[in-house]
Amino acid sequence: xxxSPRFFSDKLNIQVKTGHEVLELDPPGQRIKxxxxxxxxxxxxxYEQLALTTGASPITPPFPGIQAAGIHTANSIQSATAxxxxxxxxxxxxxxxxxxxxxxxxxxxxLLMQGLEVALVEMADEVMGTLDPDMGQMVSQGLKDGGVAxxxxxxxxxxxxxxxxxxxxxxxxxxIPADLVVLGLGVKPNSELVNDSHIELGVKGAIRVNERMQTxxxxxxxxxxxAETFHLVSRRPxxxxxxxxxxxxxxxxxxxxxxxxxxxxxxxxxxxxxxQEMEIARTGLQESExxxxxxxxxxxxxxxxxxxxxxxxxxxxxxxxxxxxxSGRFLGAQIVGGKDxxxxxxxxxxxLHARFTVDQMLHLDLSYAPPYASVWEPLHIxxxxxxxxx
Amino acid sequence: xxxSPRFFSDKLNIQVKTGHEVLELDPPGQRIKxxxxxxxxxxxxxYEQLALTTGASPITPPFPGIQAAGIHTANSIQSATAxxxxxxxxxxxxxxxxxxxxxxxxxxxxLLMQGLEVALVEMADEVMGTLDPDMGQMVSQGLKDGGVAxxxxxxxxxxxxxxxxxxxxxxxxxxIPADLVVLGLGVKPNSELVNDSHIELGVKGAIRVNERMQTxxxxxxxxxxxAETFHLVSRRPxxxxxxxxxxxxxxxxxxxxxxxxxxxxxxxxxxxxxxQEMEIARTGLQESExxxxxxxxxxxxxxxxxxxxxxxxxxxxxxxxxxxxxSGRFLGAQIVGGKDxxxxxxxxxxxLHARFTVDQMLHLDLSYAPPYASVWEPLHIxxxxxxxxx
Numbered sequence: 138x139x140x141s142p143r144f145f146s147d148k149l150n151i152q153v154k155t156g157h158e159v160l161e162l163d164p165p166g167q168r169i170k171x172x173x174x175x176x177x178x179x180x181x182x183x184y185e186q187l188a189l190t191t192g193a194s195p196i197t198p199p200f201p202g203i204q205a206a207g208i209h210t211a212n213s214i215q216s217a218t219a220x221x222x223x224x225x226x227x228x229x230x231x232x233x234x235x236x237x238x239x240x241x242x243x244x245x246x247x248l249l250m251q252g253l254e255v256a257l258v259e260m261a262d263e264v265m266g267t268l269d270p271d272m273g274q275m276v277s278q279g280l281k282d283g284g285v286a287x288x289x290x291x292x293x294x295x296x297x298x299x300x301x302x303x304x305x306x307x308x309x310x311x312x313i314p315a316d317l318v319v320l321g322l323g324v325k326p327n328s329e330l331v332n333d334s335h336i337e338l339g340v341k342g343a344i345r346v347n348e349r350m351q352t353x354x355x356x357x358x359x360x361x362x363x364a365e366t367f368h369l370v371s372r373r374p375x376x377x378x379x380x381x382x383x384x385x386x387x388x389x390x391x392x393x394x395x396x397x398x399x400x401x402x403x404x405x406x407x408x409x410x411x412x413q414e415m416e417i418a419r420t421g422l423q424e425s426e427x428x429x430x431x432x433x434x435x436x437x438x439x440x441x442x443x444x445x446x447x448x449x450x451x452x453x454x455x456x457x458x459x460x461x462x463x464s465g466r467f468l469g470a471q472i473v474g475g476k477d478x479x480x481x482x483x484x485x486x487x488x489l490h491a492r493f494t495v496d497q498m499l500h501l502d503l504s505y506a507p508p509y510a511s512v513w514e515p516l517h518i519x520x521x522x523x524x525x526x527x
Numbered sequence: 528x529x530x531s532p533r534f535f536s537d538k539l540n541i542q543v544k545t546g547h548e549v550l551e552l553d554p555p556g557q558r559i560k561x562x563x564x565x566x567x568x569x570x571x572x573x574y575e576q577l578a579l580t581t582g583a584s585p586i587t588p589p590f591p592g593i594q595a596a597g598i599h600t601a602n603s604i605q606s607a608t609a610x611x612x613x614x615x616x617x618x619x620x621x622x623x624x625x626x627x628x629x630x631x632x633x634x635x636x637x638l639l640m641q642g643l644e645v646a647l648v649e650m651a652d653e654v655m656g657t658l659d660p661d662m663g664q665m666v667s668q669g670l671k672d673g674g675v676a677x678x679x680x681x682x683x684x685x686x687x688x689x690x691x692x693x694x695x696x697x698x699x700x701x702x703i704p705a706d707l708v709v710l711g712l713g714v715k716p717n718s719e720l721v722n723d724s725h726i727e728l729g730v731k732g733a734i735r736v737n738e739r740m741q742t743x744x745x746x747x748x749x750x751x752x753x754a755e756t757f758h759l760v761s762r763r764p765x766x767x768x769x770x771x772x773x774x775x776x777x778x779x780x781x782x783x784x785x786x787x788x789x790x791x792x793x794x795x796x797x798x799x800x801x802x803q804e805m806e807i808a809r810t811g812l813q814e815s816e817x818x819x820x821x822x823x824x825x826x827x828x829x830x831x832x833x834x835x836x837x838x839x840x841x842x843x844x845x846x847x848x849x850x851x852x853x854s855g856r857f858l859g860a861q862i863v864g865g866k867d868x869x870x871x872x873x874x875x876x877x878x879l880h881a882r883f884t885v886d887q888m889l890h891l892d893l894s895y896a897p898p899y900a901s902v903w904e905p906l907h908i909x910x911x912x913x914x915x916x917x
Contacts, residue, residue, distance in 0.1 A: 239896075369892075381895045384902045401890055409894035418894055477870070480900070483893045484873040490891055491881035500791055501880055502759075503873045504799035504808055505771045506629075510870070512774045 162187075162334045164354045186356050186394045189331070189344060190387060193324035193362035193378045202296030207303040208318040211244050220319065229316030230254060233306045235293055237264025240321035242276075242412045245285050248319070249413075256286040256313050258293055258306060265417060267408060268471050269424045271438065272457055275473045279415040288313065324378045326363045339365035341376040348400040350390035360390035367403030370421050370468060370489055371430055377404050405489040406469070409479050414452075416479035420486040421469025424459065433462040435526035441515035443477040445507040454478040456515040458485075458495075458523060465494035465527050470516075477509075485516065495520045495527070552577075552724045554744045576746050576784045579721070579734060580777060583714035583752035583768045592686030597693040598708040601634050610709065619706030620644060623696045625683055627654025630711030632666075632802045635675050638709070639803075646676040646703050648683055648696060655807060657798060658861050659814045661828065662847055665863045669805040678703065714768045716753045729755035731766040738790040740780035750780040757793030760811050760858060760879055761820055767794050795879040796859070799869050804842075806869035810876040811859025814849065823852040825916035831905035833867040835897040844868040846905040848875075848885075848913060855884035855917050860906075867899075875906065885910045885917070 142153040154171075160179070161170035168181045195210035197203060207229070209220050223229065232248045234241045237259030248255045257264070257280060263273030264280060264287070281287050288308065296318065297305040306313045326343040337353045339345035344359035346352055348367075352359050361383035368375040385401055392399035407420040427434045438457045445451065452475025459468040470485040472478055488498055499521065503514045532543040544561075550569070551560040558571040585600035587593060597619070599610050613619065622638045624631045627649030638645045647654070647670060653663030654670060654677070671677050678698065686708065687695040696703045716733040727743045729735035734749040736742055738757075742749050751773035758765040775791055782789035799808040817824045828847045835841065842865025849858040860875040862868055878888055889911065893904045 379895070380902045381892065385890050405892045407892040407894045409896045409899055411896070411898050420892070420894075477867070480867070480870065480894065481873070483871070483891075483904075484877055486892050486894070487874055487877040487881065490887070491877065491883070493881070497880070500775050501873075502771065502795045502797040502810070502876050504797045504810075504870065504876070505769070506799045506801070508801055509799050512770045514873075 159330060162330060162336075162357075164334055164336070164357060167356065184356075186358065188390055188394060189328075189336075189352070189357065189359040189363055190361045190390075191327035191330060191363040193326050195320060195324055196322045197320060198293075198322065200293055200295050202298050202303070205296055205298035205303040206301050207316060208296060208320065210320050211240050212324065220317070223317060224251060227316065231314050232256070232317040232319065233258060233313050233315040234319045234321060235306065236321035236323070237261070237277075237280075237289070238266065238321055238323065239408065239410045241319075242280070242410055242417075244319045244321060245280065246283075246412050248317075249284055253317070254286070255284070256288060256306075256315075258288045258291050258308060258313065260290070260292050262290050264289065267419055267423065268417070268473070269436075269457065272455070272471045272473050275455060276412070276415065276417055279412055279473075283413045283415070286313075324362065326376065326378070328363055339376075340374050343376045345374070346386075348402060349393045349398075350386055350401065351393070358390045358394060360386040366401070368422075369403045369405050371426065373430075375404070375406075377406070379408060381407070405486050407482060407486045409482060411479065414475055416472070416474055416476065418472045418479035418482035419470070420482050421467070421489050422459065423469060423471070427459060427461075427468060432468075434459050434468060435462055435523055436460075437519045437523035437526065439515055439519045439522065441518060442511065443474060444509055445511050448507045450476060452476050452478060454481075454515050456481075456519050458516070458519045460495045460523050460527060462527055465496055465524075467493050467495050467498060470519075481514075481516070495523055499524070549720060552720060552726075552747075554724055554726070554747060557746065574746075576748065578780055578784060579726075579742070579747065579749040579753055580751045580780075581717035581720060581753040583716050585710060585714055586712045587710060588683075588712065590683055590685050592688050592693070595686055595688035595693040596691050597706060598686060598710065600710050601630050602714065610707070613707060614641060617706065621704050622646070622707040622709065623648060623703050623705040624709045624711060625696065626711035626713070627651070627667075627670075627679070628656065628711055628713065629798070629800045631709075632670070632800055632807075634709045634711060635670065636673075636802050638707075639674055643707070644676070645674070646678060646696075646705075648678045648681050648698060648703065650680070650682050652680050654679065657809055657813065658807070658863070659826075659847065662845070662861045662863050665845060666802070666805065666807055669802055669863075673803045673805070676703075714752065716766065716768070718753055729766075730764050733766045735764070736776075738792060739783045739788075740776055740791065741783070748780045748784060750776040756791070758812075759793045759795050761816065763820075765794070765796075767796070769798060771797070795876050797872060797876045799872060801869065804865055806862070806864055806866065808862045808869035808872035809860070810872050811857070811879050812849065813859060813861070817849060817851075817858060822858075824849050824858060825852055825913055827909045827913035827916065829905055829909045829912065831908060832901065833865060834899055835901050838897045840866060842866050842868060844871075844905050846871075846909050848906070848909045850885045850913055850917060852917055855886055855914075857883050857885050857888060860909075871904075871906070885913055889914070 145151040145153045156174045158172045168183045171182045195212045232253045232255050234245050234257045263277045265273045265276045291308045291310050295307045337345040343365040350360045362378040389399040389401040409418040443452045454474035457471045535541040535543045546564045548562045558573045561572045585602045622643045622645050624635050624647045653667045655663045655666045681698045685697045727735040733755040740750045752768040779789040779791040797810040833842045844864035847861045
């Protein structure tokens with residue numbers, strides 16, 4: 138089976154050892170301490186090159202009651218299987234999703250589709266904290282319109298339980314009944330293993346790497362969700378636990394370990410998701426990030442549409458763009474809209490890679506035909522309007 | 528009514544004179560000769576600044592029989608109204624579309640939707656000459672699958688008629704019965720008016736302009752489908768009669784005439800269309816254009832998909848990219864695919880504006896989530912593969 142240890146050994150000449158835990162790194166000795174879980178045996182395994190690709194784990198704050206049955210994260214095939222099993226065996230009616238980010242929205246959508254009543258608790262005033270609040274507000278509204286009982290500005294305090302099973306999420310404002318709780322509170326890098334080594338950690342405890350995915354210790358590499366990356370707009374290190382980054386950095390580390398020369402220059406902060414018919418995307422820096430850098434900026438929101446107004450299935454598209462004052466440099470964009478809105482974010486991501494000013498974006502030769510767009514793309518309109526503010 | 532002469536005069540202080548024909552330009556005298564069609568009166572009208580925005584006209588070769596009733600172009604509200612009237616009054620059963628470009632494909636789709644039998648005649652071996660033949664072949668196949676009787680490699684010789692009405696399109700290979708013929712053979716700039724002036728013409732007889740949309744004659748400007756533009760990839764003048772260019776150049780000319788300073792740097796050759804569920808897009812240079820420039824290039828075709836393979840409504844996406852040898856500069860891209868394929872062309876158009884090499888495109892931070900894309904976008908895969916050929 139593709140992906141099985143046998144597949145790796147037969148087809149790729151890679152020995153995959155499942156059921157083995159790494160307990161300790163010994164970089165000076167170029168060896169790692171391994172435990173075989175089946176028989177609890179230990180030994181030191183030597184290496185010439187070591188790739189740390191330990192991933193990330195969901196954040197599970199020490200809320201009282203968090204160990205109760207019926208409380209799950211959604212970060213692996215195992216967790217998805219566990220939620221599915223619970224749904225089939227216990228037929229829960231009321232689900233509470235904790236956290237209004239990508240995982241929270243996707244789980245809320247999936248649980249609604251399964252016929253559950255769904256509440257979502259988010260500490261901030263709006264869901265989707267990777268958008269500015271004015272754009273996040275649209276997403277909050279979309280959740281409510283889509284049937285989610287939304288509890289924003291509300292903080293989880295503990296979980297109530299009966300007979301070991303969760304019965305409610307208790308917040309600073311009240312109690313929300315729950316047969317099933319899904320936690321979507323973000324992830325943290327799995328970097329505990331390097332704690333006693335001299336491998337340097339960076340943002341949010343992720344393993345610090347250079348463009349080639351080398352750590353500060355010779356012969357040790359890191360890639361994927363356990364590693365830090367670099368933000369090409371802020372020019373600062375950043376932690377981004379997304380599949381796009383993991384796939385690229387894993388490939389770069391592998392090429393380098395194999396003797397080639399490859400680099401991963403960094404990210405511009407692109408992400409995309411959806412909730413029912415609502416499409417959501419962002420790239421670059423959001424307002425809070427720009428303020429933290431101390432940069433002066435202007436913003437522009439336009440309410441436009443995915444295609445010409447007379448075309449079937451035209452949907453609204455709200456676009457926000459941000460640009461630096463004086464330089465005019467484009468800094469970021471956020472999209473909330475209907476069908477066919479969000480993938481336009483890629484166009485703006487490339488503008489960030491190119492370090493374009495908004496002046497350079499005014500006449501971008503973007504495609505137009507009535508089924509796809511208006512003659513002036515929403516981006517053109519936003520750029521025209523922001524020019525007067527810079 | 529918005530768009531009426533009264534609207535322009537009341538709301539915008541612009542005097543619009545419909546039913547007036549310009550017969551002659553007199554640049555040294557800064558005046559134009561005008562004829563009022565209602566009473567055939569003539570006079571010289573003075574100007575300080577003159578904007579030529581005469582548009583383009585469909586190419587109608589002097590085929591014998593082309594004046595027969597039932598033969599139409601599709602370039603204006605008037606021509607659309609005429610085709611609609613013919614369909615309602617005469618209930619045609621057999622339509623022949625001449626020309627396999629954007630207009631030809633869109634008319635074939637529309638006529639099939641109206642229940643007609645549709646044949647399409649194209650002189651070249653494949654439709655969509657703005658794609659390379661290997662990509663055009665997919666479009667040809669899509670037309671056939673969609674119910675069009677396709678006649679490629681076939682040249683129209685004349686139209687047969689009876690009682691003044693078209694009855695068939697006669698080609699070098701045979702006769703195709705027709706109650707209705709639509710011509711989609713491209714357009715030519717309406718630049719006849721400047722023939723006796725000293726205004727310089729350029730590619731395909733379009734009016735030559737600089738970045739500010741000034742002609743070579745002081746005080747005379749041109750914009751839209753009558754004007755030449757500049758191709759940012761080939762660095763050569765080019766004639767592109769598309770709405771995107773017309774809207775942008777019209778705005779630039781207007782700003783300049785009004786005393787501001789605006790420029791239109793040029794196009795990268797982006798265009799998009801569809802036929803039924805098949806989406807089609809292109810940007811940059813195609814192989815024949817690169818060969819004409821004498822540049823060495825490599826090409827790469829990848830067969831990918833619009834989203835992850837397990838997601839509902841995933842559709843095939845075939846992407847072709849072209850890059851210059853030695854420099855590695857990205858030169859162009861073509862997409863043929865299903866739903867959600869074609870608008871990705873904008874991402875590649877921005878790469879052309881940025882004058883990226885394919886190396887610079889390998890790690891573009893493009894958006895990924897299962898409803899929208901795979902972790903590796905088709906563009907990433909194509910770039911990875913073409914790198915080995917440069």
